[in-house]
Amino acid sequence: MPRLILLTAVLLSGLALAACQHATVRSDPAPVSGHVTDMAAFDAWIATHPTPAQFRARYPDVLLVLPGAMTTMEMRNDNSRYFAELDAEGRITGGKFQ
Numbered sequence: 407m408p409r410l411i412l413l414t415a416v417l418l419s420g421l422a423l424a425a426c427q428h429a430t431v432r433s434d435p436a437p438v439s440g441h442v443t444d445m446a447a448f449d450a451w452i453a454t455h456p457t458p459a460q461f462r463a464r465y466p467d468v469l470l471v472l473p474g475a476m477t478t479m480e481m482r483n484d485n486s487r488y489f490a491e492l493d494a495e496g497r498i499t500g501g502k503f504q
């Protein structure tokens with residue numbers, strides 16, 4: 407009987423410690439200053455489907471244009487204005503620089 411109580415206590419302690427290990431701290435990536443130059447990293451990040459607020463925090467120098475927003479007709483070739491496509495939840499799923 408004492409062995410069973412000891413075994414149960416050890417197993418419960420192990421489960422409690424394992425549960426603590428699953429707590430993950432998510433840190434947001436550092437902001438990228440300037441225009442987008444690393445397209446591979448940008449495309450990989452867009453594939454995570456960020457929100458517009460996360461986009462603005464990550465790329466503060468890039469103008470995010472959401473569907474329905476009015477903009478000028480100028481063409482930019484420096485990846486400084488991103489026209490986003492959104493899903494039903496309002497997350498960015500893709501888009502293009504223009």
